[in-house]
Amino acid sequence: MQNRSAPEEFDVVIVGRGPVGATLANLLGLCGIRTLVLEREGQTYHLPRAVHFDDECMRVFQTIGLADAILPQVILSPGMRFLDAGGKMLLDWSRPQNLTPMGWHLSYRFHQPDLEDVLIGGLARFPRVILRSRCDVFALDQDEHGVRVRYEDLTNGQLTEVRARYVIGCDGARSLVRRFIGSGMDDLGFHERWLVIDVLLKRARDDLGDYSLQHCDPRRPATYVRGTGTRRRWEITVLADEDSHEIAQPAKVWELLSRWVTPDDAEIERAAVYTFHSVIAKQWRHGRLLLAGDSAHQTPPFLGQGMCAGIRDAANLAWKLDAIIRGAATADLLDTYQSERLPHVREFIELAIRLGGVINTKAIEAGLAAGEARENAPVKLEVRKPLLGPGLAPHDMPLAGDLAPQFELRDGSRSDDRVGYGHALLVADAAGLSSRPALVQAELKILASDDSAGIGEWLSRHGIIAALVRPDRYVRGAARNEIELDQLIGAITPLTHVPSAA
Numbered sequence: 001m002q003n004r005s006a007p008e009e010f011d012v013v014i015v016g017r018g019p020v021g022a023t024l025a026n027l028l029g030l031c032g033i034r035t036l037v038l039e040r041e042g043q044t045y046h047l048p049r050a051v052h053f054d055d056e057c058m059r060v061f062q063t064i065g066l067a068d069a070i071l072p073q074v075i076l077s078p079g080m081r082f083l084d085a086g087g088k089m090l091l092d093w094s095r096p097q098n099l100t101p102m103g104w105h106l107s108y109r110f111h112q113p114d115l116e117d118v119l120i121g122g123l124a125r126f127p128r129v130i131l132r133s134r135c136d137v138f139a140l141d142q143d144e145h146g147v148r149v150r151y152e153d154l155t156n157g158q159l160t161e162v163r164a165r166y167v168i169g170c171d172g173a174r175s176l177v178r179r180f181i182g183s184g185m186d187d188l189g190f191h192e193r194w195l196v197i198d199v200l201l202k203r204a205r206d207d208l209g210d211y212s213l214q215h216c217d218p219r220r221p222a223t224y225v226r227g228t229g230t231r232r233r234w235e236i237t238v239l240a241d242e243d244s245h246e247i248a249q250p251a252k253v254w255e256l257l258s259r260w261v262t263p264d265d266a267e268i269e270r271a272a273v274y275t276f277h278s279v280i281a282k283q284w285r286h287g288r289l290l291l292a293g294d295s296a297h298q299t300p301p302f303l304g305q306g307m308c309a310g311i312r313d314a315a316n317l318a319w320k321l322d323a324i325i326r327g328a329a330t331a332d333l334l335d336t337y338q339s340e341r342l343p344h345v346r347e348f349i350e351l352a353i354r355l356g357g358v359i360n361t362k363a364i365e366a367g368l369a370a371g372e373a374r375e376n377a378p379v380k381l382e383v384r385k386p387l388l389g390p391g392l393a394p395h396d397m398p399l400a401g402d403l404a405p406q407f408e409l410r411d412g413s414r415s416d417d418r419v420g421y422g423h424a425l426l427v428a429d430a431a432g433l434s435s436r437p438a439l440v441q442a443e444l445k446i447l448a449s450d451d452s453a454g455i456g457e458w459l460s461r462h463g464i465i466a467a468l469v470r471p472d473r474y475v476r477g478a479a480r481n482e483i484e485l486d487q488l489i490g491a492i493t494p495l496t497h498v499p500s501a502a
Contacts, residue, residue: 009164013038014035015038016169017037019119024314025037031421033325035126037129038132040134050112051111052107053307054308056403056473059104059473077095077108081214136154146288148161148162165288169181184281194235194236198233220256221359232261292313296341316472320336321334387401392470398478404467424469425469433446465479
């Protein structure tokens with residue numbers, strides 16, 4: 001090694017600065033955690049990849065203070081329609097255009113390079129977060145005290161090492177961190193080649209529409225997605241006997257697009273064949289090494305939940321790392337990360353596979369129990385977000401593992417902004433709570449019906465008098481009566497009392 005002085009020390013090293021790594025770094029920055037982000041590439045990848053995120057993701061972006069910067073760069077999605085080979089609608093998955101209980105819209109479309117630029121730019125606000133690009137990690141050696149991270153600075157060939165208490169692999173499907181963990185993959189059985197074509201329109205084509213369209217044509221299934229600005233995307237199945245290189249050549253691409261657009265309408269920005277996978281890592285953690293995003297799970301794109309799942313990983317993981325690093329919890333808390341997130345992401349992947357089956361086979365009735373059939377009308381699809389898997393709270397407790405709403409407060413502000421990135425206790429009546437020693441020690445926010453009528457209505461609707469909400473906005477536990485409230489308060493201190501940052 002060229003560096004002979006003692007290596008730099010960090011609390012967390014994140015490998016990969018894509019949307020998941022950058023979101024995690026922003027969350028850790030909020031907590032004042034010493035964080036180093038190492039990225040092999042020099043600049044944000046300039047072509048689109050993910051194109052959709054949901055209300056829960058926007059709520060995370062609100063938490064890190066970047067939602068207002070992201071909003072001008074997104075458009076609302078009206079939803080998705082599934083059409084048969086003749087153009088008849090088989091399945092209607094329209095998205096409501098009003099705000100959801102999360103306080104945001106249900107579906108946004110975006111251009112990934114623009115989003116990444118905002119997330120990466122946000123890191124400059126945090127003096128304890130450092131980003132180093134063109135740094136290629138090649139070795140991770142952990143011991144009882146931490147992890148030695150070795151990487152090459154690709155700008156000059158210099159080999160460097162740093163030490164970290166934890167290393168998080170946000171380094172994609174070919175994750176180096178996953179290899180050092182030694183995790184195999186559970187294969188859920190979906191592996192298909194699709195040609196992804198991104199075009200830039202040269203002239204208005206309003207007839208293409210704002211809805212995403214799934215063309216369930218058994219001869220060659222295809223997907224259309226409206227992007228931001230003039231961007232439009234088609235994803236077209238590659239048949240078994242077709243060559244991946246040949247089908248991506250311009251002449252063949254325009255032949256496949258001819259039913260929708262011609263070279264007079266648009267220019268090709270990118271055409272490439274991707275194999276869509278459905279796999280989940282068997283082991284998300286080994287000691288001080290952890291996985292998030294595509295390094296932990298990969299899904300077919302039919303639900304638009306690939307990046308969303310990674311953002312949820314980051315939100316689940318950041319506050320737990322914070323509690324451990326600050327001494328408010330033991331490392332065992334990290335055991336709840338995979339147990340909570342894996343069942344959640346698996347349910348989404350399995351639904352995406354079922355939707356993929358619909359696109360390929362027209363098997364609406366067999367493939368979609370979630371749909372509501374109506375006579376002489378398309379099936380109406382509504383997707384309810386899964387609960388977290390078992391972790392910090394038993395699932396026999398009301399609302400455990402479910403998302404808490406975001407409430408509009410009487411002063412016009414939003415409850416997440418009042419709470420910040422911390423725990424909150426929602427109660428019908430806050431009278432007398434200030435005298436409870438556990439709550440005083442925990443220093444958590446208490447919101448009551450006096451702050452928002454919506455809080456009292458939500459508690460009453462679920463038959464509870466209080467709910468403890470985690471920093472990732474999931475319900476840790478709820479109380480139906482005063483005895484359960486005492487138990488809930490007794491469980492608060494170990495995970496919420498955080499000493500002041502040094």
